[in-house]
Amino acid sequence: MSDRTELQRKPARAVMDRDAIHAVLDEGLVAHVGLIAGDDDTPHPVVIPMLYARDGNVMYLHGAPASRLLRMAKKGAEVCVTVTLLDALVLARSGLNHSMNYRSVVAMGTATEVSEHDEKVAALNRLVDHTIPGRSAQIRAAHDVEVKGTTVLVLPLDECSMKARTVGVLDDPDDLDDPAWAGLIPLGVAVGEPLPDDGSTGATVPGHVAFWSRGPGQLNGRPAEPEGTT
Numbered sequence: 001m002s003d004r005t006e007l008q009r010k011p012a013r014a015v016m017d018r019d020a021i022h023a024v025l026d027e028g029l030v031a032h033v034g035l036i037a038g039d040d041d042t043p044h045p046v047v048i049p050m051l052y053a054r055d056g057n058v059m060y061l062h063g064a065p066a067s068r069l070l071r072m073a074k075k076g077a078e079v080c081v082t083v084t085l086l087d088a089l090v091l092a093r094s095g096l097n098h099s100m101n102y103r104s105v106v107a108m109g110t111a112t113e114v115s116e117h118d119e120k121v122a123a124l125n126r127l128v129d130h131t132i133p134g135r136s137a138q139i140r141a142a143h144d145v146e147v148k149g150t151t152v153l154v155l156p157l158d159e160c161s162m163k164a165r166t167v168g169v170l171d172d173p174d175d176l177d178d179p180a181w182a183g184l185i186p187l188g189v190a191v192g193e194p195l196p197d198d199g200s201t202g203a204t205v206p207g208h209v210a211f212w213s214r215g216p217g218q219l220n221g222r223p224a225e226p227e228g229t230t
């Protein structure tokens with residue numbers, strides 16, 4: 001934590017527990033990574049969506065060596081990374097009191113390049129497994145040329161904050177007799193049936209595919225034990 005990551009607005013919604021921060025990062029799929037781009041004469045902010053992975057108290061980012069964002073970040077440009085989970089729409093009896101339930105994390109700092117081969121391979125596997133848990137063990141190892149041709153950055157999670165809204169409708173007392181429907185519309189990641197490519201058509205769908213989910217216990221409306229998908 002730091003002055004820069006101390007919540008000023010609604011500080012009661014701050015979550016200081018590191019495990020809770022890690023849980024949000026582990027559940028999220030996309031990070032929005034911001035930095036100041038451009039040259040000295042024409043600096044401008046840019047925010048780019050990226051995949052990421054957490055390992056302990058660090059976050060990994062990766063991409064093509066040509067990526068402007070990765071090139072600037074590895075040269076020392078500070079980054080600000082945001083991950084947001086939307087949990088519900090909050091419908092109140094006035095427009096002003098409509099809201100969203102969410103958990104979000106903002107992390108700031110300077111990323112450095114991961115150059116050591118084994119560490120880089122581990123980080124790349126972590127990136128695969130973040131998105132599809134258990135996947136890296138089911139696919140071939142990365143070729144050296146693939147590892148060399150990918151930039152991996154590591155960002156310490158030393159300076160980060162979490163904010164969460166988890167309560168129900170907060171209506172003005174005068175509005176409570178209003179007939180408008182009020183309550184929550186819960187939101188989650190919707191998961192469809194896996195669609196095999198031509199080479200996998202007819203093959204048994206492995207568990208890490210059939211039971212892919214995001215969030216604790218979420219099967220996103222699918223039956224808990226789909227038939228024939230063990």
Ligand SMILES: Cc1cc2nc3c(=O)[nH]c(=O)nc-3n(C[C@H](O)[C@H](O)[C@H](O)COP(=O)(O)OP(=O)(O)OC[C@H]3O[C@@H](n4cnc5c(N)ncnc54)[C@H](O)[C@@H]3O)c2cc1C
Nearest residue numbers: 030046048049050051052061062063064066067068069070
């Ligand atoms: C869900 C998701 C996950 C992604 N994961 C990764 C990842 O892990 N690693 C990775 O390298 N890239 C990832 N990308 C692509 C990434 O968003 C960038 O397009 C890419 O990294 C190139 O970045 P750059 O800074 O070199 O972009 P540049 O091409 O240099 O950006 C120039 C301009 O192009 C526009 N632009 C760039 N990217 C986007 C975009 N995604 N959407 C709209 N406009 C854009 C912006 O206006 C930007 O200022 C992901 C994209 C999405 C949507």
